[in-house]
Amino acid sequence: MMKPPETEMKTGARGYASTTPGVGGRIKALNSDFIVEEILPWGGVCEIKGETDLREQPGKYLHMVCVKENWTTNRLVGRLSKRLHISRKRIGYAGVKDKRAVSSQRLSIYGVDGEALARVNLPQATFKDVTVNNVPVKLGDLWGNRFKVTVRDVRLDEASVGERLQQTMGELAAGVPNFFGIQRFGFQRPITHIVGKKILEKDFEGAVLCYLTAELNNKYESVEAAKFRSLVKETKDFKGALKLCPKNLGIEASLLNHLVKSEGDYLGALRSLPQTLSSFFIHGYQSYVFNLALSYCIEKGYSVERLPLVGYETKPDDVSARILKQQNIKPEDFRVPEVRKLASKGGVRDCFIYPGDFKVGGVSEDELNRDSQKITLSFKLSKGSYATVVLREYMKNRYWD
Secondary structure: OOOOOHHHHHOOOOOOOOOOOOOOOEOOOOHHHEEEEEEOOOOOEOOOOOOOOOOOOOOOEEEEEEEEEOOOHHHHHHHHHHHHOOOHHHEEEOOOOOOOOEEEEEEEEEOOOHHHHHOOOEOOEEEEEEEEEOOOOOOOOOOEEEEEEEEEEEOOOHHHHHHHHHHHHHHHHHOEEOOOOHHHOOOOOOOHHHHHHHHHOOOHHHHHHHHHHOOOOOOOOOHHHHHHHHHHHHHOOHHHHHHHOOOOOHHHHHHHHHHHHOOOOHHHHHHOOOHHHHHHHHHHHHHHHHHHHHHHHHHHOOOOOEEEEOEOOEOOOHHHHHHHHHOOOOHHHHHOHHHHHHOOOOEEEEOEEOOEEEEEEEEEEOOOOOOOEEEEEEEEEEOOOOHHHHHHHHHOOOOOO
């Protein structure tokens, strides 16, 4: 079996469903190289350029399409709530979207009128197709997403690119492994599953310090971030580290603020984080176990349709149970009684996905890279699945670099 890059191996995605060599290349050289448009529950699309029918209903909620670039959904919601002088809990969304992308998604806001929204000016974010409704947008209120991805710096001739793409498409007719993508664990620092495991082990100090200091010398972060993480790791001088903490490291700052006020209260530091953020740690570990189990099934040639996302109410299959035993984790540990908001019942997940409307838009000269080609791929995925797990089968490299 062809081995994926080391970083993917660390997140449990340890194989491919196809054997054809990849075309290589890179994604997200430009934000416009990765376009994500949310598909609504009834099949409509949050159009970036066109109009979207959000099905108006009389009510106290504003519904709108947000088109954004260089924003995580969580950060945008936080900034928008401050500009509107309301609690962020009054803003609803169906799912998070990539920061390094041009994306569109539906938002809802309770008790705010259109005029107040029109006065909000956020860089690289617009709010359009504003209407009213009687219900909020909740997590999961979408069908999926439509993607248009430009792969650049492909160092093959056009004929070879076409041949490899066609061969890979044929091999994936039985489905693409529904791994959790690297972004589930953190592109720059893939550690959410490591933090999650420490929480399940009740090592709250280790969980906080891991988040603050792990992967401190990676190429994606600034020199200032590296200095900050090094200070925490070497001295645990949280007050001094807080002064060095870069402004873009908001979670780290929240953890440090609590530790400065309440020395040694690592559990309290975790409790201080919003549930939408802290739950990523437990979900990250669930995702890691799923990836390991699916990798094992693919390697052994087992025929599987679904695998569990382990939790306190989900019985693990034989493969997942063995993984948990090796890691000294029990399903009961997912109750997390010390931080009840992190408890997870678990669930199940499809092992394979089938991208809809998959199209190769063409192969042409890459204007950003000499002697290279660029490829445009477009497809649809249902909610919960990652475009990158489709792309990795065609590229078979460190596509995120």
